[in-house]
Amino acid sequence: MAMKKKRYALVIDSRKCLNCKACxxxxxxxxxxxxxxxxxxxxxxxxxxxxxxxxxxxPEQCHHCDQPSCVRVCPTGASWQRKDGIVLxxxxxxxxxxxxxxxxxxxxxxxxxEEGVVDKCTFCVQRVDKGxxxxxxxxxxxxxxxxGDLEDPKSRIRELLATRRYKVKEPQTGNxxxxxxxx
Numbered sequence: 001m002a003m004k005k006k007r008y009a010l011v012i013d014s015r016k017c018l019n020c021k022a023c024x025x026x027x028x029x030x031x032x033x034x035x036x037x038x039x040x041x042x043x044x045x046x047x048x049x050x051x052x053x054x055x056x057x058x059p060e061q062c063h064h065c066d067q068p069s070c071v072r073v074c075p076t077g078a079s080w081q082r083k084d085g086i087v088l089x090x091x092x093x094x095x096x097x098x099x100x101x102x103x104x105x106x107x108x109x110x111x112x113x114e115e116g117v118v119d120k121c122t123f124c125v126q127r128v129d130k131g132x133x134x135x136x137x138x139x140x141x142x143x144x145x146x147x148g149d150l151e152d153p154k155s156r157i158r159e160l161l162a163t164r165r166y167k168v169k170e171p172q173t174g175n176x177x178x179x180x181x182x183x
Contacts (some may be wrong), residue, residue: 001117002032004148005083005151005152006083006084006149006151006152007084007085007148007149007150007151007178008064008084008085008128008147008148008149008178009027009064009085009147009148009149009150009157009178009179009180010064010123010134010137010145010146010147010157010178010179010180011084011145011146011157011160011161011179011181012058012059012146012179012180012181012182013143013144013146013149013181013182014056014057014058014143014181015182016142016144017042017057017058017102017142017144018057018141018142019057019079020043020142021042021044022139022140023040023042023135023137023139023140023144023145024038024040024041024042024142025123025136025139026038026042026136026138026139027124027134027135027136028085029135030127030135031047031122031124031135032034033119034112034114034145037071037110037112038063038118039061039109039110039120039121039122040059040060040061040121040136040157041058041060041061042057042058042059042060043057043058043060044056044057044058045057045058047128052182058181059136059144059145060089060106060107060108061106061108061120061121061136061169061179062104062106062108062120062122062123063088063106063108063169063176063177063178064085064086064121064123064178064179065087065126065175065176065178065180066085066156066175066176066177066178067174067175067176068081068087068175069086069103069104069105069173069175070100070101070103070109071083071087071100072103073099073100073102073103074099074100075095075097076093076094076095076101077090077093077095078090078092078093078095078117078118079100079118079149081181082125084149084179086122086123086125086128087115087120088122088125089119089120091115091119092119093106094116094117096111096116096117096118096120096166098111098118100118101118105169105173105175106156106162106169106170107118108121111125111136117141119159123147124136133147134147139145146160150178152156158183160180161180164182164183165182165183166180166181166182166183167180167181167183168181169181
């Protein structure tokens, strides 16, 4: 029997974000991210002036693009994409040139000085391969993130994208980002 095609993506409802950073802490713990580095982060945007000041929190990480520029520029093939769309780094092949960091329009990668390699969000591939959701999704108390398979017509992610307005960041790059921000 043939395996059903999958395409993983993430929907983010920034309006629900409390800036608690549980997603950041869960990611660091799950993936043993070194002190001073992050695979995901919360951007803060302040609007207005006192007394009508507001602040928006927007989670950010690797967008696991359809046509990732980081993969295209990697001279060794260390940056690569699985058939399910997850973009990864093969640390044994990474030479630390950082071309992928420059090519990423989302500033989603960092250089791990201790290991001499580039690192990034993997959608917690070790969890996804066991049928679990990424740590950032599981731990979020306000359910900002919805992870799922875009190829599954019954998935919550497909339902959200069919019934809500959304945007992607930097669509003009041609990368085809797979993080969808609900409006």
